[in-house]
Amino acid sequence: MKQNLITIIGGNGYIGRSIAKHAINRGFNVNCISRSGQVKDGSGQSHWDKKINHIKGDALKPQEFKDILIHSDKIIHSVGILRAQSDEQYVQLNRDSAVSIAKYVDELSQQDNLARKFLMISSSHYPPFMKRYLETKEEAEQIIKNETKLNYVILKPGFIYSAKERWWSSPLKGPVDLAFNIFGGKQCSNNIVKFESSISLNEVCLAALYALESEEITKASLFNNDISKYAQMYKEKHNIIFTV
Template structure:
């Protein structure tokens, strides 16, 4: 049986964060999650009702990832922090107010710098200053995405570099997945199917050669099921030898590993 742990999830009400919380709770771990408003509304968090472990299993912390004084005391006793907050585009399509980032009249809308980099580094610095926090999980990305501002990936790489620079103080676990999908989010399924078709065409037909040196080559990576990524995260936390950057093949291997 896997050892009992306590983890602190930033973004526990988000798409991947929910799956991480469920995977950890299924192992009997204690889960805390940072949110501006504390416990999210059931509909907003995507809870399945009273039977959903998130409904009563997560301890929701009211705070702001960019303001350490609002969450620092809750890091005490935690074994790991999981950061799953971020934005793909700076157009307000994804509200971060309920997943650990405050967007208000006193602060401008989330940017790549604030959401993808600064929230992670704020959490990591607080975690390094807290005795007992041994690992920090950061959800990065495999590569730049065609037609998306290059700052999306550059800010993630900046966060990666600082986490790796302090690996002697806290174990960095940096995941670089591609597109993530889940039956729980039906809209992601056709995108995942299309990505798989494109990857097959890219790998097995002359189309791949023609597009090899174009931005489209970066889209030819296998999509990953959200639940597999979540299992990879909890398995990585529970494996002291896992550290550094985890590419798609590493994530697939860890996600398929049975808990012991």
């Protein structure tokens, strides 16, 4: 197993791709597993992207990239879909893909007796009329907690914004935070939406790296306050300066 080798399942997505960028900049070796195995269309290829090992793979069939997982000491699951075409799609992408990766990594770790850290990107809220998004994420969380022996960390951020990666997300930060201040994280009537405060994409990425490196953070679920705290600690440790 190669130390400091991160494999990101869903590495072409909004969060996965950004974690990969930060990881490369911090000197990690990075594998990105995606259905295409290529750089996301229209994103171009930056200097850091050229350092990533892009691999084609199906998150529901982790045995297809067993050799990659065997040699990885850190695995991230960042697959997720907000607006699914069916309930089955929510279940497959948000729950089953995370569970299949987690259980397979757990199996490998028990076979070779090597410690691997598994980090899942989940959520603490759901957008309007998308309750199944959070439900399927949390179903995966419970299975990972109760049916594996993994050293896991689950990030549960609120609305993630980034002026650079998703320009339209920044204007939504204000309304989201206002709603959170009014409802205090409670669910609105009829379970239409559950509000949580917003958090920057960079904070989520740096907190993920901090959690993967930390020996103290284990079998933990991290919400906004923890994510912001650990991101700040990572910034100070590595003297990182950036804008949101």
